[in-house]
Amino acid sequence: MQRNKISLLVLATIVGLGTLLSGCGDQEEVKPTASNSPQSEASKSTNKMKITMFNQGTFNAAAPIPPREEDIQRQMLEKALDIDLDMMIPQAGQATTKLNTLIAGGDIPDLIFLKSRADLAQYYDQGVLADLTPYLDQFPELQKRFSSDSWEAMSYQGKTIGVPGYDNVNGMSRSFFIRNDWLKKLNMEVPTTPDELFEVMKAFTEKDPDGNGKNDTYGFIGGMNKEGNLQTYGFDSLMWMFGVNPPSAIEVKDNQPIFLFIDPKMKEALAYIHKMMEANVVDPDWVTMNTPDLLDQKLFKGKVGFMIRDARRLEPDYQQKMKEISGEVPEWIVIPPMKGPYGDQIVERKSFQGNSWAISAKADKDKIIRILSMLNYLFTDKEAYPNFAYGIKGIHWDVVDGKIKNKTSELSKEMKEKYLWVDHYRMPRRGDDAEYFSFQNPKTTEAFTNNQQYVGPTLPGNLLTADPSDTLAADRTRFINESLVKFMTGKEPLSNWDNFLQTLDTKFDMQKYKETAIKQFKEAGIIK
Template sequence: MKKGLLLGLTLTLVTTVFAGCSKNGDAGSASTPAPGSSASATKTPGKPQKVRVSVWDRSNSPDGTKITDSVIVKWIQENALKEDNLEVEYVPLPRSQETEKLNVWMASGEAPDIIITYNADLVFQYAEQGGVWQLDELLDKYGADINKLIKPALDTAGTYKGKRYAIPAFRMSQAAGPSMKIRQDWLDKLGLKAPTTLDELYTVLKAFKEKDPGGVGKENVVPWAIPAINQSAKGFFFGPMWGAGVNSEGPGIDLYMPTGNLVSGQFHSSIDTQQGKEFFAFMNKLYKEGLISKEFVTDVNSQKYTQQYTSGQAGFVDSNDDPWSLTVNTRKTVPTAKWVTVMPFKRSDGSQYMQKASSYGLFNMVPKTTKNPEAAVKFLNFLAKHINVVQSGIEGTHYKVENGLRLPIDPDKNAKEIGWYLGDLNLLTQGYMGPPTKEQLLKMNTNPEYAELLTPFYEQFEKYGKEAPFIDSPRPVAQKNIVNLTKYGYEALSKAIIASDFEKEWTNTLDGWVKLGGRDYDKEISEKLAEMKKK
């Protein structure tokens, strides 16, 4: 799964409690000492080895606290020094400028000792250029807990030409990723049902705009809240675009939308399909009628998007957020708000499609400029030993264990103190082992609405989700063109959505894609998928 799906996957209050939902929830973890206490291992003698670690900078702190000053970062720094004699420094990596910043770091030799990306093509590029350490022997020597914790991900991803150049995060539940949500309280007020097709979505959005069921003023209603379509965004095009007939049957440019369709063995990126054109014509129509956020092109950090749904102005979103967390956040302003899951839209052939998370997510790499690559692997192994801390916080402070479940002690405190960044410190796992059952959800929160809203959210992935293929062989065309194609895709598709003459602009969009090597990019994917099929 490319980073568009992932999964980002920022940690919500829902997911923080799931670390203990399965037998393997604590795989590889050690007993967690409280901050300030003696660590379980003896401090390694000698001068500490410094490890500089990348961490996403999402500019999402609720109170201005820097992630580098957060309570869990301080816990990690203190205990990594005590246990493994590692001096840990976190280096912020802007989420909205990931690839550009990484390339600058690598070119200048100033990259941290652990760099992160969701982009497998970038892993291949750095490996091909000799810019990152081969990790097989280091992982065998220093990564016992890593191997124990994330073996399924290691078996699937992170290699290039048969050698390991990245340690992937293990997505412990594939019931995760983007999905559509809608305001049930708005539907109820208008006597409408949740849309089941793209055409029905248009009808519902138009009703939201014209009838203002939230009482926010017609000029303030945002029927579909959506930010810029880049990698820092919290709102996506996945669900509606899948409903238009675009699939995710191969890797794609790094935008939060379906990758493309495989037709008679040939892969076509979504931008170069008839279904893709029809979808963006639909988005152009929504824009002209004021049914999507007018400011989406410039909302690169999702600030406007967040304000729109939390203030109660928005009626529909497509995002990684679950309906419970959306409901909780919106109810701070609108006590009657209720977000529910919208099941995948029925397409023209009657099918329903969505993508579920792959077994891997984030990739951890160690640049060749790192003088002590063993220290980087030791640090990741430290995280594996204490995976419970970066999954759920500190036991007794942030959560308690009951019936094998980690339950938050004070959800509001957790949201402010750790919820906005904890998932970004967890470089080795994403999600938890298996989706929770309704019974588990009821145990985790006595409010029956909690299970009511979350049960269909998880069930949709089990019923309709398909995993995208992972190509682990060299893709030189992608390595050469992916950055330019992604930048172009963001700019060109944004222009198409707001164009006064869509047909003219779409012709320009497709011409530019071809000139930048888009069809050569697709041809390479077709060849690689064919090679995989023969194996």
């Protein structure tokens, strides 16, 4: 497997952690199965090997570790790999301190879960972690399990020093919600292009779709966070129709970095949003929408016809909130993202792989092989998968009509609390596994599954780190954010776009930022 060289500059990266669900129940005997060589060879060993695991990758750090005789997942791992597993769960917020204390005392855990690539590189530089490059070719299935960009994040100085920790979850939080009942009343179809979407939003605003005789509905609602960033609040999804996004979004094409926030297509995206503003199809409350909860309230009230929200808003609990707040349950449906003028059809970009499993430099060859065999079993054994991803067979999941059925959502609160510890083993769950989430509404599953095809690849700009000598970085980002808002609202005419670019160059040294990006991309092997 080829690995690109990553420099010391490229240490810190975005930590992507999905929103995860827990589940519990009574226990039932499960027969573990070992997978193919070399893992099966490890399971045949006559000497049980002790492996210590520092598991801050647990999905519930507050859950207790059960005794071995009650811990079915631990039993499976120990039997399949012929190991004695000693798992440590650090308390939330204390993981780094605890790990550093262990390292300082010379008691380095054999297997360590790390939450950021910065930590992975730092501990390797300190001599704490092993180089896994010589061993990974023995585990082709493990290599196939994760995407090339996830493995790329494990590469440092031309070596592979970690195994991806677990999949991030994509294709859920940026779902395109639209009022289907309003579409039906106005005799309109689901929009598929930006122009069609504009006409729908205009009709939702002007044609009294709720039939109350009042001018109190809007086509769209978005927002921005308290720092003035438009990302994740809806407007960025409109920009993706044109293949661009706000600061930090950088592509590489034809061996050159493309800064999407100053790309000519960004001007088109801003013109589209400005057109929406001029037509008054945007709820004017958007300027106060600086938390997800506030946007949810707009969804529940049902006075906006189109917005970007989490697919789980189709679940019964949220449907009940809609009924309590608006007196009805609007017929919200999740639709595919619009296909833009350049062919872009993106619901969101895949999150960067920040988390990882690393192995102690103190581990000898046999132990490294045994640990990689364990990870191979965890992440690639199909029969073992539901026992780790979902929980205990017969309680959290079962086989119904020949298919695996996750029953977590059906469990009582008491049963969930009784078996919270199964969350320590959920790391193998796939980020696109709808069954894992145990959705109660089939429409949620459908929306989540359909969205997967519109998740774009991770942008290489995620690998970049700030240049400590770039003293204008914060001011530059603030200026970009403020300018984009001014352009889309009309406070600054788009005829001044060239002035905006010139100001970036003359006042905020955009050239220095470009040179830093090119330098880091070259060191990472992304630009030749």
